[in-house]
Amino acid sequence: MTSIIELDHLTKSFKGRGRKVETTAVNDLSFSVEQGEIFGFLGPNGAGKTTTLYTLLGFLHPSSGGGSVFGLPFGDPEGLRRIGYLPEYVNLHEYYTPDGMLNYYARLSGLDPVEARARASYVLERLGIADVCNKRISKFSKGMIQRLGLAQAVLGNPDLLFLDEPTSSLDPVGRKDVKDLLLELKAQGKTVVISSHILSDIESLCDRVAIIRKGRLVKTGKLDELLSTGSGVRITTDKLPTDAVNEIQQLGGVVIGSDTVFAIELPDREKEYDVIGILRKHGCPLISVAEQKSSLEDYFFDIMKGEETK
Amino acid sequence: MSILAVAKDQFSDLLRRRYLLVIFIGALAIIGMWVGYLALMKSLFPAMQQGAQDAATKGMTEMMIGGLQVALHAIIGSIGVLLALGLMCFSVTSEVSKGTVRMILSRPVRRYEFFIGKWLGCVCIVGVYTLLVGTMVCTYTYYSFGRLLPVIPLSIAMLFLKAITVGSIGMALAMWLRPIVALLVAYLAAAETFLFIAGFMHGIAKSVMHTLFYALPSYKAFDLYTGIMNGTIMSGAEIAYRVAYAVLIWALMLIAGASLFQRRDLA
Ligand SMILES: Nc1ncnc2c1ncn2[C@@H]1O[C@H](COP(=O)(O)OP(=O)(O)O)[C@@H](O)[C@H]1O
Ligand SMILES: [Mg+2]
Numbered sequence: 001m002t003s004i005i006e007l008d009h010l011t012k013s014f015k016g017r018g019r020k021v022e023t024t025a026v027n028d029l030s031f032s033v034e035q036g037e038i039f040g041f042l043g044p045n046g047a048g049k050t051t052t053l054y055t056l057l058g059f060l061h062p063s064s065g066g067g068s069v070f071g072l073p074f075g076d077p078e079g080l081r082r083i084g085y086l087p088e089y090v091n092l093h094e095y096y097t098p099d100g101m102l103n104y105y106a107r108l109s110g111l112d113p114v115e116a117r118a119r120a121s122y123v124l125e126r127l128g129i130a131d132v133c134n135k136r137i138s139k140f141s142k143g144m145i146q147r148l149g150l151a152q153a154v155l156g157n158p159d160l161l162f163l164d165e166p167t168s169s170l171d172p173v174g175r176k177d178v179k180d181l182l183l184e185l186k187a188q189g190k191t192v193v194i195s196s197h198i199l200s201d202i203e204s205l206c207d208r209v210a211i212i213r214k215g216r217l218v219k220t221g222k223l224d225e226l227l228s229t230g231s232g233v234r235i236t237t238d239k240l241p242t243d244a245v246n247e248i249q250q251l252g253g254v255v256i257g258s259d260t261v262f263a264i265e266l267p268d269r270e271k272e273y274d275v276i277g278i279l280r281k282h283g284c285p286l287i288s289v290a291e292q293k294s295s296l297e298d299y300f301f302d303i304m305k306g307e308e309t310k
Numbered sequence: 311m312s313i314l315a316v317a318k319d320q321f322s323d324l325l326r327r328r329y330l331l332v333i334f335i336g337a338l339a340i341i342g343m344w345v346g347y348l349a350l351m352k353s354l355f356p357a358m359q360q361g362a363q364d365a366a367t368k369g370m371t372e373m374m375i376g377g378l379q380v381a382l383h384a385i386i387g388s389i390g391v392l393l394a395l396g397l398m399c400f401s402v403t404s405e406v407s408k409g410t411v412r413m414i415l416s417r418p419v420r421r422y423e424f425f426i427g428k429w430l431g432c433v434c435i436v437g438v439y440t441l442l443v444g445t446m447v448c449t450y451t452y453y454s455f456g457r458l459l460p461v462i463p464l465s466i467a468m469l470f471l472k473a474i475t476v477g478s479i480g481m482a483l484a485m486w487l488r489p490i491v492a493l494l495v496a497y498l499a500a501a502e503t504f505l506f507i508a509g510f511m512h513g514i515a516k517s518v519m520h521t522l523f524y525a526l527p528s529y530k531a532f533d534l535y536t537g538i539m540n541g542t543i544m545s546g547a548e549i550a551y552r553v554a555y556a557v558l559i560w561a562l563m564l565i566a567g568a569s570l571f572q573r574r575d576l577a
Contacts, residue, residue, distance in 0.1 A: 014577070051577070057416055059576040077418035085416035091409035093319070095326055107315040108417035152413070 004160055004191050005033040005056065009065035012051055012215075025051040027215035028065065033193055033208075038186055040206035040223075041195040048215040049195040050088055053162050057085060069160070081109065084158035088165045088195075090149030094138035098124060098148050101137065102155055109156045116155070123151045128177065142169045150178065154185075161185065163194045179205060233272050235264040236287040237279055244282045248275055265292065312419040313427040320401060320431025330435070334442060337389050341446050344382045348375070348454070376539040379451075379462075383538060386443050387469040391529075393439055394477030395496060397432040399489040401481065402571065411576055422568035429481060429564060433474055440470040461543045465534040471556040472532035476500075478560045479527065482567035485574065500529040527559050 058075015106116035444466035480496035508519035
């Protein structure tokens with residue numbers, strides 16, 4: 001695995017103007033993003049996600065620390081050539097049509113004009129805005145602008161994609177389209193960094209996440225690892241005599257259920273086989289044994305609560 | 311390449327602006343009114359007719375016509391300067407405040423390329439203005455006097471140099487000051503302003519003003535009013551000197567502006 005993005009103690013403060021105090025939007029942030037993964041960059045509003053992406057793209061100069069993208073300094077044109085970027089708020093020159101706009105961006109990217117035109121019509125088709133490609137952008141809805149922003153981001157077939165809150169202004173259909181597109185890109189070996197405060201959007205997509213809060217890294221790691229820590233087991237059966245219930249309760253299990261389905265919840269996996277032994281002794285059939293993962297959402301709130309009390 | 315793409319975008323964006331159309335039409339209307347006014351004067355004072363024989367009358371007439379011509383050039387020149395200043399002070403800063411700049415700079419475009427591209431786009435618009443206005447003034451002069459004095463097109467070309475010079479200073483200042491403040495400062499930062507102020511001062515203040523007069527760029531160097539009055543033209547060397555002077559200021563302002571822009575946080 002090669003790191004595509006390296007953040008090394010990145011700090012970014014904004015000087016306060018007038019009566020405003022200085023804010024440290026990103027504080028001593030270090031993590032790396034590997035090639036070919038979908039990397040979730042999570043945090044509540046104001047956590048510093050956008051500021052971090054701006055710094056990676058060279059719009060902001062770090063106050064201290066730094067890092068690299070493709071082994072190059074932030075904002076290096078050679079790196080940008082391989083990057084696609086979808087901002088949180090897509091601001092396009094409204095006098096363009098999608099065709100005209102993509103043509104302008106293709107020229108800025110130094111793409112071959114003929115190839116760029118073919119690619120533009122493919123991308124517009126793929127994102128479902130081909131039928132409005134000759135309409136002025138000023139007449140577009142927010143969702144269409146978001147799609148056009150995404151079309152611009154993937155126009156040059158980039159190796160690395162930065163998406164800042166990509167699903168925030170899309171309808172459910174649009175969200176699904178974006179998800180499909182991201183999975184397609186991942187299958188092609190592209191790297192995607194996707195920032196969001198909407199956890200359910202990211203959960204099903206990301207290989208790894210970094211969670212930040214008030215500019216500081218709270219946690220980073222593989223999604224399954226983060227979520228399996230501290231999670232228990234749930235065993236279901238369709239028969240459970242009272243004797244068995246008592247024995248299980250003595251082991252610390254919680255029994256939920258009616259007379260047809262019983263679920264036994266254990267806080268950890270230590271007593272898993274003891275419980276299965278009890279069930280066998282009483283001749284109760286095992287229907288399922290499953291790890292009980294907390295959702296990313298639960299995890300997120302747990303972490304935030306923990307931080308709050310610190 | 312990127313410079314040209316940005317310049318073309320800036321140019322075609324501006325061409326679509328309604329206020330620009332208003333300015334262009336306004337400038338042409340002013341010239342039209344001026345021509346009408348001159349024609350009216352001529353018909354009211356027959357002495358102004360071409361055929362006037364008496365030398366004294368002829369001299370008077372030429373002075374009057376010259377004076378009117380100078381006023382006309384001063385007006386279209388001021389419009390050109392304000393146009394260049396307005397376009398250039400806001401060209402980069404408006405993209406920063408709208409946030410479009412980040413979309414563009416996420417492409418492999420260096421900041422100085424963006425800056426120069428914006429500048430070039432504005433130069434082209436001021437060029438279109440100069441061509442429109444210049445063609446009209448030259449045509450009118452030609453039909454009215456039966457010949458085109460070379461000083462007229464030269465004066466128009468100098469107005470273009472002046473407008474771009476003042477605009478470039480404003481564009482660089484706008485990377486440091488608020489655009490509207492930059493516009494005012496650039497407009498007033500002419501060397502001649504401080505010579506004028508020095509006239510009201512004494513002692514150290516006066517020397518400071520004089521120092522500023524020598525340090526700051528001269529805008530008056532591009533005004534050919536005496537030439538228009540006398541119908542005389544500058545030497546080739548004098549023209550070359552002015553062109554070089556203008557280009558030098560442009561280069562300095564582009565370097566200063568682009569480096570200030572480079573250091574800026576685009577949040
Ligand atoms: N240009 C700026 N000047 C001052 N403060 C800023 C600026 N941009 C962002 N901030 C502050 O930095 C913090 C992080 O903002 P941001 O990166 O936009 O968060 P997120 O994208 O995670 O919602 C916020 O407290 C915000 O107010
Ligand atoms: Mg944000």
